[in-house]
Amino acid sequence: MTTETVLDRTAEVDLTNCDREPIHQLGEIQPIGFLIVLTADWMISNASANTPDFLDVDERGLIGRPATDIMTKEAIHTLRNRLALLRGADALERVFRMALQDNGKCFDIALHMSGSRIILEAEPSSEHDYGDATGTVRGMVSRLEQAGDMPAFFNEGARQVRALTGFDRVMVYRFSADGSGEVVAESAKGGIGSFLGLHYPATDIPKQARELYTRSLLRVITDINAEPVPILPATDEYGKPVDLSLSVLRSVSRIHIEYLRNMGVGASMSISIVVEGKLWGLIACHHYSPRCPSFERRSVAELFAQMFAMRIEARERKLIVEYERRARDISDQLLGAVASDETLLNDPDWLSQILTSAIPADGVGVWINGNYAFSGLTPETGEFARIIQALNTTAAGRAYATDHVASLVPPREGKESHIAGLLAIPISRTPRDYVVLFRQEIIRSVRWAGDPHKPVEYGPNGPRLTPRQSFEEWKETVVGRSQPFTDSEMRVAETLRATLIEVVLRLSDEASAERKEATSRQELLIAELNHRVRNILSLIRGLIRQSKPADGTSIEDFVKVIDGRVHALARAHNQITDDHWGPAPVKNLLEAEAAAFLTTQKDRLLLDGPNVLLNPQAYSTLALVVHELVTNSVKYGSLSVETGEALVEWSVRDNGDLHFCWRERSGPEVAGPPQRKGFGTTIIEHSVPYDLGGTAKVAYAKEGVRADFVIPAKHVVQAGDIAGTRIYLPDAPHTPVEHASRLLHGKNVLLVEDSLIIALDAEDLLIRLGADRVNTEASALGAIAAIETEKPDVAILDINLGDHDSVPIANRLAELEVPFIFATGYGEQSQLPDHHKRRPVAQKPYTLASLSRRLSELLGVGEEA
Missing domain, CATH: 3.30.450.20 (PAS domain)
Structure with a gap:
């Protein structure tokens, strides 16, 4: 911000405007x-x-x-x-x-x-015979080494620099992670007050100044009132000014001069403290009249500051090494203890004691496969579910920490929590399981050197911030934050993560072996076949119900729509069974759809992407989506005219997600989104997010429709066979039952179902049974969060939710005394957990009669109510 700089007076102003000032030019x-x-x-x-x-x-x-x-x-x-x-x-x-x-x-x-x-x-030259500079530094460092702890070490450093340079005040200034700083040591002459313990906002030191501090370690300003001397000519032959980044005589920013003048400082000097290649802090020197230590003394002070930084690094590293060594011992103890007694993992208090002895915390929460356990000071169950849901948006396979939980999960109105910090240790990728360490809120008072929230004032150098004229102490109470987790604690968390994953994998392998020995192959095949047949029947029934014709639609057109959708599923099913019910190629699905609709012009569907496989669930979902895209394009879009074409591109992102893009071109001009959204549009826009946990975005541009889908990596990478929880289904009476249209009148129903089409069909049935509102969730995490947001009157839980089950939801509903029934596509070989064996169970596919019967039994009312 030189005097020629012009800033927009309507823009929001803070000291980051200084970041645009070319202080090196x-x-x-x-x-x-x-x-x-x-x-x-x-x-x-x-x-x-x-x-x-x-x-x-x-x-x-x-x-x-x-x-x-x-x-x-x-x-x-x-x-x-x-x-x-x-x-x-x-x-x-x-x-x-x-x-x-x-x-x-x-x-x-x-x-x-x-x-x-x-x-x-x-x-x-002002020093004609300075003496032995090396001996001077050696003596200064020797006195440093005698300091017992870090505060004494910092104080000795400030005292040594002041004795060498003669400044009125010398401070050791340490930066925090957010860029703000604190005066941690000070040596000053009497009668000028003290800055010790004061904080300064990050904006006091512009970004480019921090960069220069790491390149040029010493900066001196001998007289803030001295008139700067121009360099002639001002630019080189290319019209560029001289780069003074490393200059020892570089002139001073007008804004910085104003800052020092407001402090009453006449001269200053700063020496960078660089630790492990990063700007750790500064040795800041102030004088209340002009002062110019000789270049030789300044050079000695710079050398001392480098030795000072090396000693800081050595002391901090010694503490970190000792801490991390102790944490590794604890990690080894954890592994050894579980190896001899795996039931210890079911004891959250024991696990909490082990983990908090390595990383100090006030409580521990564990979330595995939708099951949760707590020890110590932790959030409420609903808040914990919201936190886990938010953690799923962070980087997979990496510990995550914050000292401000509200920035991750905004607090709900009327809900207060004493939890302010957390460190989440993921112990699996799919599903996301976590061990979470919690820290309580620490309310503390921070002493600032003047109010850091300063109003804007327009001065001769453009917008600047005031007041920095008194620098009187200004206190601010900080709430909602905990003690931050250190870099060293994060490294220990990664060590513990590796240990916990090893434990989980070992127990998983042992459990898998036991299951294989306990269950015959025939029982598994029968249960799996029964499950798939029931789900397919439910899916087809839902397709028929949701595809009901609009007024004026002929029965032939209705049959044609149903036939197309069922055939799309059949083509996908054939491909999956050809691959032994394993992952199947995306390209084959597209080629099959093109062959079905564009028998003589298959080249109008342009395919571009690598050889990627999808698991059966994702393959079936994408088959329906592609079918609807092709059908719409043949009817109304680019494939409805001879010159039009559709381009399909897919690629795998770095995190393993599949990006799938459908783009139409050279067809009729698109007038905009459809005025009426039918079931086909619902399939396109909601199947991938609902069934697969991905994203879908459809744009109706004039030149053609574009649809982008992201399918999560867990559907792209082949997964091992996972048998669902088996439950026992009592025989249902086969006599026809009339439904009660007011059975659920005025009730809020929670429906947990991981298939969008089956969920839509079930929603319609529940509305017909009189439900006031149906809240649908596809996962245990979302369901528990929904329960905590609004308690339902009754619930229907699909037992098998893909890679986990609904038992944690059932546990929470039981705690809240909310009536619920289970639903399943498995056969009678399945068994409920012991504490839920007496719960009513509805078999899929859902029917109005079966739901009416089960809900009547659950609510204890007659079906004619």
């Missing part, structure tokens, strides 16, 4: 020395306007002359040798007490490269 230097820019062949291309004040230069001036005209051969020889020592893009060489001319004047010189140009900066 201000074109000026401080007047304590001079600057010369040399080409690779030592010709002078630029120089500060005050160079003649320091060097004897004749009337011919400087620009365009060789350096040998104004410097001795000995000086140039020394400078060339120093340049040869430069290593790295941000290297800087120093020469102290060196004569550039024969007049005897000595200078302290800094040399660095900026692109192909040589930047030479010089200040008059």
Whole structure:
């Protein structure tokens, strides 16, 4: 933000506007020395306007002359040798007490490269016999080592720099993860107050200034009222100003001068503390009048700061290594204990004790296959379900932490929670299972150096923020946050994750072996066949019901629509059974659909994608979607005219998800979304999100319809056979039963069903039975969250929800005393869990009579009620 910068006064303003200021290209230097820019062949291309004040230069001036005209051969020889020592893009060489001319004047010189140009900066030498700089630093570091703890270490560092440089105040300033900073140590002369413990917002140091701090470690401002000296000419032959990123004399931003003036500071110096390649903090020096330590002393202070940073790194690493070693021991103990007694995993209090001894926390929640358990201070069940649902949007296979749970799951109105932080350790990918460590809210007061929420004021340098004129202490109470989880604790969490996954996999393998020994192949085949036949019957029945014709539609057209949809499923089923009920190729599905509708013009359906397989559930769902897309296009879209075509592209993303795109072109102009959305549109827009947990987006552009679908990775990667929970189904009476149209009058019904078409059919039946509202969910996680949001009056739970079951939902409904029935497509070989054996069970496919009968039994009313 130079004086030429113009900002929009209507825009929101904060100190991030300073991020746009080119502070490394201000074109000026401080007047304590001079600057010369040399080409690779030592010709002078630029120089500060005050160079003649320091060097004897004749009337011919400087620009365009060789350096040998104004410097001795000995000086140039020394400078060339120093340049040869430069290593790295941000290297800087120093020469102290060196004569550039024969007049005897000595200078302290800094040399660095900026692109192909040589930047030479010089200040008059003020230290004629400084002494042993190496010995000085060695003595300073020796006193540092005597500090017992980190606060004493920081204080000693501040004291040593103040003794070396003579500034009125020297502070050690440490950055937080959010970019704000805190004064953790201070050495100051008496009577000027203290900044110790004060916080400064991240916006006080612009982004580009932080970047420069990591490149150029020392920055000095000798007099805030000094008039800067321009560099002439202002630009090079390409019209670019000189890059002063590494300059020791670089001029000062007008905004920063205003900031220091508001603090009452006359001169300042900052030295970067870089730990493990990152800006850890600063040694910040203030003086209340002009002050210019010699270049040699500043260089000694910079060297000391580097040693200071190395000692910080060593001390912090020692603490981290010891902590992580202890955590690995705990992890080994966990693995060993479970290996000898696997029932320990069913004891949440034992697991909590083990985990919190490695990572301090106030409570632990476990979510596995929709089942949950708690120990210590944890959220309510409903809140836990919402948190798990939100965690499923984070990166898979990686621990996640936050000290502000409300940023992940906004709190519900009227609900208060003392939980503010969490660390989630995923212990599987499909389904997402977690061990979650919780931390309670810590209400604390933060002392700021002035109000960080400052109003806008328009000054001579554009928008700026005020007040930073008093820097009086301003307190802010921080709520809703916990103690943050450290990087070291996150690394320990990853170690524990690997251990827990190993335990889970080991137990899973053992359980699988036991199941195979306990169950014969014939029983599994019969149960699976019975399940698939019942689900297929339910699916076809739902297709027929949902495809009911509009007024004026002939029975022939209705039969044609039903026939097309059933045949699409049949084609997909044939492909799946050809592959032994395993994953089948996407391309085969498309080619089969093209052959069915475009027998003589199959080349109008353009296919482009890799050889990708989908599991049977996803394959059947996509078959219905593609069928509806092709049917609509043949009737109304690009495939309805001879010149039109449809392009189908699919690809696998980095995370394993399948992106499937349907795009029509060269067909009739699309007028917009359909005025009436039938069942076909419902299949296109909702099947993939509902049945598969993916996304669907349909756009009706003028040039043609475009539909994009994302199918989650769990359907793209082949999965092992998973047998559903087997339940016992009592024989239902076969006598016809008339339904009660007011059986569910005024009731809110929860329907848990993982198939969209079956769910739609069941919804219609429940409405016909008088239900006031039907809330449909496809997963245990969504269902539990819905229960906590609004308690239902009655519920119907599909036992098998794909890769998990509905037992956790049943447990929660039982706790709330909500009546419910189970539903299943499995046969009589199936068995309910012991504590739910007496629950009513409805077999699929749903019928009005069977639902009426079961619900009447459940509610204890006559069917004519």
